[in-house]
Amino acid sequence: MRDLNELVRANIKELEPYSSARNEYKAQALAFLDANENPYNSPYNRYPDPLQGKLKEKLAVLKGVGSSCIFLGNGSDEAIDLVFRIFCEPKVDNVVAIDPTYGMYEVCASVNDVEYRKVRLDDAFQFKAEDVLYASDRHTKVAFLCSPNNPTGNNLSSSEIKELLERFDGMVVLDEAYADFSSSASFLPCLSRYPNLVILQTFSKAWGCAGMRLGVAFASPSVIAYFNKVKYPYNVNALTQEKALEMLEDVGKVDEWVDILLRERERLMQRFAQLACCVKVYPTDANFFLAKVQDAGRVYNHLACNGVIVRNRSKVALCGECLRITVGTPVENDLLIKVLKNYV
Numbered sequence: 161m162r163d164l165n166e167l168v169r170a171n172i173k174e175l176e177p178y179s180s181a182r183n184e185y186k187a188q189a190l191a192f193l194d195a196n197e198n199p200y201n202s203p204y205n206r207y208p209d210p211l212q213g214k215l216k217e218k219l220a221v222l223k224g225v226g227s228s229c230i231f232l233g234n235g236s237d238e239a240i241d242l243v244f245r246i247f248c249e250p251k252v253d254n255v256v257a258i259d260p261t262y263g264m265y266e267v268c269a270s271v272n273d274v275e276y277r278k279v280r281l282d283d284a285f286q287f288k289a290e291d292v293l294y295a296s297d298r299h300t301k302v303a304f305l306c307s308p309n310n311p312t313g314n315n316l317s318s319s320e321i322k323e324l325l326e327r328f329d330g331m332v333v334l335d336e337a338y339a340d341f342s343s344s345a346s347f348l349p350c351l352s353r354y355p356n357l358v359i360l361q362t363f364s365k366a367w368g369c370a371g372m373r374l375g376v377a378f379a380s381p382s383v384i385a386y387f388n389k390v391k392y393p394y395n396v397n398a399l400t401q402e403k404a405l406e407m408l409e410d411v412g413k414v415d416e417w418v419d420i421l422l423r424e425r426e427r428l429m430q431r432f433a434q435l436a437c438c439v440k441v442y443p444t445d446a447n448f449f450l451a452k453v454q455d456a457g458r459v460y461n462h463l464a465c466n467g468v469i470v471r472n473r474s475k476v477a478l479c480g481e482c483l484r485i486t487v488g489t490p491v492e493n494d495l496l497i498k499v500l501k502n503y504v
């Protein structure tokens with residue numbers, strides 16, 4: 161890896177971050193008259209903790225990493241955008257990403273006017289570290305990987321991920337949004353071994369909190385310090401911090417949901433594979449699966465007309481005539497199958 165100071169944009173290195181009232185004075189007091197807050201309507205009259213100390217402490221224990229290795233944001237999408245703003249000089253630098261993958265990397269690249277280079281996955285939806293390295297040059301600051309990948313559902317080869325981490329001299333963002341559903345281990349225990357690794361996780365999937373908007377980035381403390389420098393001062397609101405702390409009191413519930421969803425995933429995939437319209441069901445390590453069908457547009461419309469909404473991924477690379485189907489409750493999954501049995 162190149163020195164972090166060489167990877168970070170010059171303006172970000174020199175940036176004097178905004179210092180909020182809550183940043184400057186954190187201790188107990190008799191009267192907080194420093195932030196122009198309304199003294200009424202407690203506790204929501206107060207600005208939230210800008211660095212979410214309590215929440216990070218709990219999450220650090222659960223995940224087995226130090227608090228200083230954690231960034232919390234308004235969804236993973238905030239962390240993705242910050243990666244561009246910290247590392248990529250508009251019109252000069254570029255990033256490389258596997259293709260197909262999660263659409264937000266490319267959107268964030270466009271918004272930040274950063275060239276986005278795609279490395280096509282093979283027929284088994286796998287990538288080679290060599291191909292990512294071949295696509296990169298001295299202006300490539302970041303490589304984006306997603307495992308389990310969206311929309312394909314599969315895990316990327318962990319030996320190729322390791323090889324990329326060892327040979328690529330920029331940052332590697334590994335999006336693990338679906339890690340809780342995966343049979344492969346998270347890369348989190350490897351965090352301290354790779355100073356160029358940024359792991360993304362989220363409360364939006366297994367944790368059942370997509371509406372809350374809470375994303376997590378894990379990285380070395382010096383990378384996390386740059387995230388904190390560039391983020392909005394109060395990027396995670398008080399209601400989200402409060403609810404997330406409550407969720408962390410009952411991790412067992414999340415494990416139960418995951419167990420149910422994994423069992424339902426197997427049942428749903430088996431039944432889907434037997435449908436007349438089904439060409440192929442792809443293996444998955446996430447809470448969704450990709451299925452090739454005869455005439456995806458027509459199957460999609462039939463489902464939608466009957467109140468069942470899935471994602472048509474036909475226009476995505478390697479996903480011709482494919483639908484992406486999220487595993488729902490047993491009742492919802494039965495409805496999907498019933499509606500498709502009536503499809504002719």
Ligand SMILES: *Cc1c(COP(=O)(O)O)cnc(C)c1O
Pocket residue numbers: 234235236237238262306310335337361362363364365370373374375
């Ligand atoms: C759903 C998803 C996310 C979650 O994004 P949030 O902003 O945290 O809701 C992140 N990455 C991938 C690949 C996803 O599919």
